[in-house]
Amino acid sequence: MAKTRELLKQIKDGADFATLAKANSSCPSAQKGGDLGFFSRGRMVPAFEKAAFELKVGQVSDIVETQFGYHIIKLTDRKDAVVKTFEQAKDDIIKMLAQKKQGELVKEYIDSLKAKANIAYL
CATH class of the missing domain: 3.10.50.40 (Chitinase A; domain 3)
Structure with a gap:
């Protein structure tokens, strides 16, 4: 201190x-x-x-x-918050939802592989 x-x-x-x-x-x-x-x-x-x-x-x-x-914080600049219209945000929303769905599908696939696998720890 x-x-x-x-x-x-x-x-x-x-x-x-x-x-x-x-x-x-x-x-x-x-x-x-x-x-x-x-x-x-x-x-x-x-x-x-x-x-x-x-x-x-x-x-x-x-x-x-x-x-x-x-x-210790020094504020050097500030930007006002920007609210996007739906049209401006649409591509970002689609990309985010696609990534989320892809993550869910990958998890489901990995879980299904684990369920089918015969794994033994020695």
């Missing part, structure tokens, strides 16, 4: 967030300077999400504790 406090102080004093993230973060996003990209509500753990969505562009959060550790 002391290290996280020191990093937050450095950021608030003008240090580059991305440089500090690359050097100090254990998150896979560290390689990208801590950039998580855009994410919508429901994608992150509650404490992290709450802190992130309360920020304005350019703001840095206080220290956020989650089950994964301590986090």
Whole structure:
């Protein structure tokens, strides 16, 4: 926690967030300077999400504790949610339903193979 406090102080004093993230973060996003990209509500753990969505562009959060550790969040950009029309979403819906059905069929096939197989553990 002391290290996280020191990093937050450095950021608030003008240090580059991305440089500090690359050097100090254990998150896979560290390689990208801590950039998580855009994410919508429901994608992150509650404490992290709450802190992130309360920020304005350019703001840095206080220290956020989650089950994964301590986090400092900097909001660099925000996109408004986009609601697609059915026509815009139709191809994505078809693809998603086809993938779901394919997964179900593969599972059924594997289950049928297991039921027919004579498997002995030695």
